[in-house]
Amino acid sequence: MSMSFLVKPSNCHHLSLTAMAMSSSFCPHIPNHLRSRPICSFPTKPLSLSLKAFSSQPSNASFTDELPARVGFLGLGIMGSPMAQNLIKSGCDVTVWNRTKSKCDPLISLGAKYKPSPAEVAASCDVTFAMLADPESAVDVALGEHGAVSGMSTGKGYVDVSTVDVETSKLINGHIKATGALFLEAPVSGSKKPAEDGQLIFLTAGMQSCSFLYVHILLGDKSLYEIAAPLLDIMGKSRFYLGEVGYGAAMKLVVNMIMGSMMASFSEGLVLTEKIGLDPKVLVEVVSQGAISAPMYSLKGPSMIQSLYPTAFPLKHQQKDMRLALGLAESVSQSTPIAAAANELYKVAKSHGLSDEDFSAVIEALKPKLKH
Numbered sequence: 001m002s003m004s005f006l007v008k009p010s011n012c013h014h015l016s017l018t019a020m021a022m023s024s025s026f027c028p029h030i031p032n033h034l035r036s037r038p039i040c041s042f043p044t045k046p047l048s049l050s051l052k053a054f055s056s057q058p059s060n061a062s063f064t065d066e067l068p069a070r071v072g073f074l075g076l077g078i079m080g081s082p083m084a085q086n087l088i089k090s091g092c093d094v095t096v097w098n099r100t101k102s103k104c105d106p107l108i109s110l111g112a113k114y115k116p117s118p119a120e121v122a123a124s125c126d127v128t129f130a131m132l133a134d135p136e137s138a139v140d141v142a143l144g145e146h147g148a149v150s151g152m153s154t155g156k157g158y159v160d161v162s163t164v165d166v167e168t169s170k171l172i173n174g175h176i177k178a179t180g181a182l183f184l185e186a187p188v189s190g191s192k193k194p195a196e197d198g199q200l201i202f203l204t205a206g207m208q209s210c211s212f213l214y215v216h217i218l219l220g221d222k223s224l225y226e227i228a229a230p231l232l233d234i235m236g237k238s239r240f241y242l243g244e245v246g247y248g249a250a251m252k253l254v255v256n257m258i259m260g261s262m263m264a265s266f267s268e269g270l271v272l273t274e275k276i277g278l279d280p281k282v283l284v285e286v287v288s289q290g291a292i293s294a295p296m297y298s299l300k301g302p303s304m305i306q307s308l309y310p311t312a313f314p315l316k317h318q319q320k321d322m323r324l325a326l327g328l329a330e331s332v333s334q335s336t337p338i339a340a341a342a343n344e345l346y347k348v349a350k351s352h353g354l355s356d357e358d359f360s361a362v363i364e365a366l367k368p369k370l371k372h
């Protein structure tokens with residue numbers, strides 16, 4: 001039997017841990033030069049076990065009223081821009097960076113500072129957020145040349161809110177913590193509108209594990225979660241702390257695996273309704289009144305019927321999440337046949353040039369004539 005504890009280390013002797021680097025070796029996007037580096041440091045003695053049982057729970061309480069003085073934001077796409085905007089509007093001192101510099105301009109007009117690299121943002125801020133497209137870009141921005149890690153040091157924190165796989169999150173965690181800084185993974189549930197409205201749901205985790213015989217010990221504390229809490233509360237409506245790094249990423253992938261399958265199934269219902277001569281608008285109405293009602297169907301159904309897919313959540317990201325969720329299921333030999341079938345539909349949609357449309361464009365993969 002394995003048990004989990006929160007461990008509060010009271011001393012800071014550091015130990016390089018290569019096991020995590022090895023665990024990342026099956027991650028094809030991880031650059032070779034990072035695979036062999038010792039990537040993780042953590043306090044080793046004395047391990048003063050506080051023995052507080054590990055738990056996951058939603059929280060709405062703020063741990064502190066104080067906002068971190070300087071906040072960095074890397075990645076200003078559909079999600080990153082409104083999230084950073086909400087921080088600026090709430091009075092935070094925000095410094096931004098984006099690969100395509102022009103996306104920084106609207107935020108600079110709102111009062112944000114600009115630095116020309118992730119390293120310089122991290123070096124000039126107390127807490128730096130990253131909202132990148134996928135595992136490859138999250139690794140590039142954190143660990144690449146002039147990446148955020150080069151600007152991190154003791155007393156700083158890095159919060160990765162991108163949707164990535166468990167191995168990527170652990171890899172970035174290891175490199176950030178090796179600088180003496182703190183790491184929190186905090187992917188979000190909620191799309192463009194919830195990001196604009198400050199209504200996101202954060203799925204966070206920041207500890208790391210170590211096994212002694214049959215005892216599974218969690219190392220680290222929740223301090224970055226507590227420091228970042230007021231910022232998360234500006235951008236979101238709720239936050240969950242799920243313990244060990246990887247559980248936030250995994251929860252997000254499970255949620256999006258369900259969402260991707262739901263959208264594929266809804267798409268089949270809409271095209272079948274139309275084909276048999278029923279009005280798909282009525283289907284949307286019927287669904288909205290019953291037990292399978294979901295905001296997503298009511299929100300996206302009417303535009304799907306008109307073959308319109310204004311992008312809130314790009315289809316390429318939904319397919320990425322299906323792929324990563326299937327990998328997660330594979331890692332524990334769990335059968336997920338519905339998600340696997342849905343993933344095929346997203347792949348077909350991508351092959352027809354629908355990657356940058358909203359993920360509801362997956363319905364086009366079911367039509368004899370594709371929109372594009």
Ligand SMILES: NC(=O)C1=CN([C@@H]2O[C@H](COP(=O)(O)OP(=O)(O)OC[C@H]3O[C@@H](n4cnc5c(N)ncnc54)[C@H](OP(=O)(O)O)[C@@H]3O)[C@@H](O)[C@H]2O)C=CC1
Binds near residue numbers: 098137
């Ligand atoms: N949109 C949504 O509804 C939601 C998205 N998510 C997740 O949030 C993350 C961001 O999504 P979203 O904002 O929609 O995506 P976008 O595609 O709009 O933005 C992606 C961001 O990543 C940057 N980027 C991509 N590749 C690289 C790279 N190689 N190096 C540096 N920067 C790079 C882009 O920079 P550039 O501008 O230069 O291209 C951009 O800032 C994804 O992981 C997604 O799965 C989570 C919840 C909801």
Ligand SMILES: O=CC(=O)O
Binds near residue numbers: 188190191256
């Ligand atoms: O990841 C997408 C979302 O809507 O959540």
